[in-house]
Amino acid sequence: MVLDLMHDHDNLTENDCKMTVGIKDVARAAGVSVATVSRALGGGPVSDELRKKVEAAVAATGYLPNLSARRLRSQHSHTIGLIVSDIRNPFFTAVSRAVEDAAYAVGMRVILCNTDENPQKEAMYLRLMQEERVTGVIFAPTRATAQKLDPHQLGFPVVLIDRAAPPGQTDAVVLDNAEAASLLVEHLLAQGYRRIGGLFGNTSTTGAERHAGVVAAMQQHGLQAEARFIAPTPEAAEQAVRDWLHEPVQPEALIASNGLVLLGMLRGARAAGVSIPAQLALAGFDNDNWTELAGPGLTVIEQPVYDIGRTAMKMLLERLEDPARSARKVVLSGKLIARGSTAQHMAAPAGQDAAQH
Amino acid sequence: MVLDLMHDHDNLTENDCKMTVGIKDVARAAGVSVATVSRALGGGPVSDELRKKVEAAVAATGYLPNLSARRLRSQHSHTIGLIVSDIRNPFFTAVSRAVEDAAYAVGMRVILCNTDENPQKEAMYLRLMQEERVTGVIFAPTRATAQKLDPHQLGFPVVLIDRAAPPGQTDAVVLDNAEAASLLVEHLLAQGYRRIGGLFGNTSTTGAERHAGVVAAMQQHGLQAEARFIAPTPEAAEQAVRDWLHEPVQPEALIASNGLVLLGMLRGARAAGVSIPAQLALAGFDNDNWTELAGPGLTVIEQPVYDIGRTAMKMLLERLEDPARSARKVVLSGKLIARGSTAQHMAAPAGQDAAQH
DNA sequence: GATGGCATTGAAAACGATTACATAATTGCT
DNA sequence: AGCAATTATGTAATCGTTTTCAATGCCATC
Structure with missing residues (x-):
């Protein structure tokens, strides 16, 4: 079969001129029809003898399939x-x-x-x-x-x-956003936080669902959550936190509806000079690389x-x-990863759940 | 021209049966040739009259170009x-x-x-x-x-x-890896560090170049850098740091050849319980989001x-x-961003450059 | 008033593969 | 032995475009 490839060397020289070698050239080099080449390449019914010839011809000609053509024809x-x-x-x-x-x-x-x-x-x-x-x-x-x-x-x-x-x-x-939000809220409550707020992305259903989950979990304890909706970017989150921290009544803990918002939150808190978690606890979604290493470690919901x-x-x-x-x-399901950013609330009124500790 | 589209409504009903509407169907609906449609779509020379007809036909038929076909033909x-x-x-x-x-x-x-x-x-x-x-x-x-x-x-x-x-x-x-490495080394030296080591990725020329840059910069001060080459992953870097910190002679500062290695370094240092920068200074490449927020802030070269x-x-x-x-x-050029992880070396021998402070 | 040039259009070839269909050769079955 | 079914192969149509080429009509020029 090597002979087959050699005897028509005129074909090989011709290849040097052609822009690209196509299935047609392979067919000629192998001495078979284009259909056979196509089948050999695509795993169709071809005798071992011809398949070998085709493979040799492919190697000899340096044939490369044209995916556009393949896609067009095969749909x-x-x-x-x-x-x-x-x-x-x-x-x-x-x-x-x-x-x-x-x-x-x-x-x-x-x-x-x-x-x-x-x-x-x-x-x-x-x-x-x-x-x-x-x-x-x-x-x-x-x-x-x-x-x-x-x-x-x-x-x-x-x-x-x-x-x-x-x-x-x-x-x-x-x-499961409701479940995940509930995990966060329950954790914060158990740690002694009561005035819990949240920053949620305003473009996706996810932000809305996580907000709803937080609200629902808080209500089960007869509490209210203050939520704000923002563009889901670090910049918007940072600005929102800075504004919030300048207001008369401030939250004890904040929940971020995703990793970018959490990032902005932390920046905003740092810029405002509040210490975490002493003055403000932080928690959020997405266990990105940095959450483990930032500040005291950030409590997050890890998504799979x-x-x-x-x-x-x-x-x-x-x-x-x-x-x-x-x-x-x-x-x-998400998984709660508790870290330092939501450590036991020191300033918690000794009366309530704090007694359980 | 609206009439033109209506009079052959048999065509429209036919469309319901066909899988997809092609340039041919548009041509028929517009009463022109396929070539004209192609030209109208591709910005070729077409009279305003026909172009309008084609556009109307495209809208009426819901035509969508087939990019595979286009690619095949146009190369x-x-x-x-x-x-x-x-x-x-x-x-x-x-x-x-x-x-x-x-x-x-x-x-x-x-x-x-x-x-x-x-x-x-x-x-x-x-x-x-x-x-x-x-x-x-x-x-x-x-x-x-x-x-x-x-x-x-x-x-x-x-x-x-x-x-x-x-x-x-x-x-x-x-x-400019040499320049960037030099910036890091000069900074570390200025901060009072002398025993400087580095972890470099072993798969790319970049790791090698940054290593060479560090070595060169150190030599200019008559110092030697101890370098180790690893797979450029956080896991490998973490392990390397843990090993290193168990050895008798330890570095005062470590340089990481990229963001992933730096991440692993920080994890390793934390796991080993060394404090940064007091016991070990850290610096590296890539100003990722987290470098600002991790620990005392990590000194890095920011790449554009x-x-x-x-x-x-x-x-x-x-x-x-x-x-x-x-x-x-x-x-x-990279830009040095100095942060807490390379703060002034306290334990520096008072004799040398530390005096300049 | 023919002639050349320019702009617009259509018919048909081409892009490079897959695949429907026809054909030939082989096999299996009665 | 004869006929159907199966298998391997080749020929040609096809996928949906772009592009070449020829044809047409129009205008200006000589």
């Missing part, structure tokens, strides 16, 4: 979209890594899009995904977009992450970030197998 | 590859965001690949990039791959980031991360315009 893009607000948010960074690992493992490409919580950008990227004829999309939408999202309209399945849509509409994998990404990808694949099955929502 | 993928070791490294996270912003701004897609510093994965992804017929690639290679990298062989231009290749071969945008990504993309575009121009290397 399979083997591509998924991952649309998040900002990859620099460590939560999304970790999720994206999991999604990409899972995607590449099944031979799929990932297109990453940053929307900056901007519904216009979201719409633009969704449209791009349609033009790419993506196999599916994993999406963390703003509240605005989540409401008017119709997967059947889009032409590809969607799995929501971190943020849920109206129930029953779309597959989603989210944190890698698991969320992997699960989202798994759900997408399942949905592709069975497009008809009913939408399901996977709810994962 | 322009409008796609670039971004190959890094791990997107979860905050340095690469930030760079990737900049690259994507710049790419989408000029109508390009980005394919992100994580290699985990594994040359095999690097080879695999480079091959994938060839199959995708990418326009170009932005790449942070391991030392092993950087050496045997031949851009002419690959078929697309490459811009290296963070890590350089043999000079004159490839475009690159890197930090967003700038690096943007510049890399710009260089790639320039290279595409002029494939013949000679390779250039853009060297950016």
Whole structure:
């Protein structure tokens, strides 16, 4: 078969002139039809003899498949979209890594899009995904977009992450926000804090759900939480905390609705010169690297970030197998990691729960 | 022209059956040829009259371009590859965001690949990039791959980031590592530290260059630095520090060759119970969010991360315009941010530079 | 009033693969 | 032995665009 490759060396010289070597050139070099080459490459029914010839020809010609052509003809893009607000948010960074690992493992490409919580950008990227004829999309939408999202309209399945849509509409994998918020509140109460406030992102359902969870948990104890809604950025959070700390009545503890807000909170508290947790306790979501090391260590809810990404990808694949099955929502539990930022409240009135200690 | 769209409503009903609406359907709806539609969409020479008709037909049919077909025919993928070791490294996270912003701004897609510093994965992804017929690639290679990298062989231009290749071969945008290392060393010396050690990543040229920079700067003062090379991960760094601190002779200050190593260092130091900076000063690279907030604040070299990504993309575009121009290397300066982790060395022998204070 | 140039349009080829269909060869079964 | 079923292979159509090429019409110029 080596002879086969050599006898038509005119072909090889011809290759030097051609821009790229295609399946046609391989076929000629192997002395078979293009269909056979395609089948040999794609795992179709081909005799061992010809398959060997084709493989040799591929190696000899340096053939590289053209994925665009393959996608066009086969109508399979083997591509998924991952649309998040900002990859620099460590939560999304970790999720994206999991999604990409899972995607590449099944031979799929990932297109990453940053929307900056901007519904216009979201719409633009969704449209791009349609033009790419993506196999599916994993999406963390703003509240605005989540409401008017119709997967059947889009032409590809969607799995929501971190943020849920109206129930029953779309597959989603989210944190149990009510449970997690409750964990935080119970912990703070047990540590002796009573005047508990919170800063919540105002663009996502997640911020709203965590807020609702905090309110509910507080009410169970006959307490009220003071909540403020802000853009989910460190900058907005820092400013909000600085403002808050200049007001006459101040909280004993603050809860942040995600890692970026928590970061801003800590900066704001430091800038205002309050000591943590003596003057202000801090707690929040997302066990980012730095939370362990900052100040006295920050108490957080750890999300199973890698698991969320992997699960989202798994759900997408399942949905592709069975497009008809009913939408399901996977709810994962967060884990409370208590650290110094919520140490026992010293100034707590000795009367109440503090006695239990 | 509305009439034109209505009179052939048989066409519209036909659309309901077809899977997707293509340029052909738009042409029929608009009463023009496919070539005209293509030109109208692509900004070719088309009369205003027909262009209006086409636009109306596009809206009426809900046409969406098929990017795979477009790529195949036009031979322009409008796609670039971004190959890094791990997107979860905050340095690469930030760079990737900049690259994507710049790419989408000029109508390009980005394919992100994580290699985990594994040359095999690097080879695999480079091959994938060839199959995708990418326009170009932005790449942070391991030392092993950087050496045997031949851009002419690959078929697309490459811009290296963070890590350089043999000079004159490839475009690159890197930090001035020698200068940055010198800034750190001079700072530590000025603060009274003498026994300075370092932990450097062993997979990239960057680790080697920063090591060389530290050694050179120390030599200028007649001092020696003790360096150790490790896998550039927090885990490896933490272990290395713990080991180091159990040895008889210990450093007064440690330098980390990147953000992940610095993170591990701090963890190791905490685990060993040494206080910072009293017993051990810490400094490193990458001004990640947490470095300001951890312990006494960590002294670091801040890299212009967003700038690096943007510049890399710009260089790639320039290279595409002029494939013949000679390779250039853009060297950016880092900025020293001094924080508590390298406060004045108390136990410094009063004799030397400490007197200057 | 023919002629050349320019701008606009359409018909058809091409991009590089997959796949439907036809064909030939082999096998298994009655 | 004969016929159906199966397997391996080749030919040609196809995916949805862009682009080449030829044709048309119009204007200005000689």
